[in-house]
Amino acid sequence: MNISSFKTIICAAMLIFGMTACAQKDKTNTPTKNNDRKTLVAYFSATGTTRAAAEKLASELNADLFEIAPSISYTNADLDWRDKNSRSTLEMKDKSSRPAIKSTCVNIANYDTVWIGFPVWWNTAPTIINTFIEAHDLSGKVLNVFATSGGSSVDGSAKDLKKAYPQYRWGESRLLN
Numbered sequence: 001m002n003i004s005s006f007k008t009i010i011c012a013a014m015l016i017f018g019m020t021a022c023a024q025k026d027k028t029n030t031p032t033k034n035n036d037r038k039t040l041v042a043y044f045s046a047t048g049t050t051r052a053a054a055e056k057l058a059s060e061l062n063a064d065l066f067e068i069a070p071s072i073s074y075t076n077a078d079l080d081w082r083d084k085n086s087r088s089t090l091e092m093k094d095k096s097s098r099p100a101i102k103s104t105c106v107n108i109a110n111y112d113t114v115w116i117g118f119p120v121w122w123n124t125a126p127t128i129i130n131t132f133i134e135a136h137d138l139s140g141k142v143l144n145v146f147a148t149s150g151g152s153s154v155d156g157s158a159k160d161l162k163k164a165y166p167q168y169r170w171g172e173s174r175l176l177n
Helices: 003-021 049-061 087-093 127-134 155-164
Strands: 039-043 064-067 113-119 142-148 169-175
Touching: 039 049, 049 064, 049 113, 049 142, 087 127, 113 127, 127 155, 142 155, 155 169
Parallel strands: 039 064, 039 113, 113 142, 142 169
Antiparallel strands: none
16 A cells, blocks of 8 residues: 555545534533434433533534433432432332422423433432333434443343333443442
8 A cells, every 4th residue: 555545545544533522512402493402311310420420421423412300309318228218219119209300301202312321320220210211212322331330230120121111122231430
């Protein structure tokens, strides 16, 4: 291969990389209507740990972010898993529990792939994740799962979600600690 051909290939590769790398990201709860945006990272974070993982994943994927925020924020007392009467314990005991969320992702139709992130609670996804899934039409999308955990894997959570929502196309799962 001569130098001229090599330079042409390098220039073409840089142009393609530049076009994809320069896409502007919307980091708000109302993703833009720009059809170039194909991936959404939707996450629930009770303490900030999952938020940090979601931000890193969104940056890696050049994706938009959407926070799955509860209508009523969780307090430290709500999150005390040792208290049998704490809010999180009661929600997780009741499989029909669907904690209210502040908002839905109004432009969910613009996405081909949705990453759903959460902290692992009681070896599965918090019930607020069911609220998010049931509040959106996720048909035709690839749904991926990511989770944060101090000791559990993401496998049980992913399996539970696939079983609860078999109508959707599920992709990969990642534990992001």
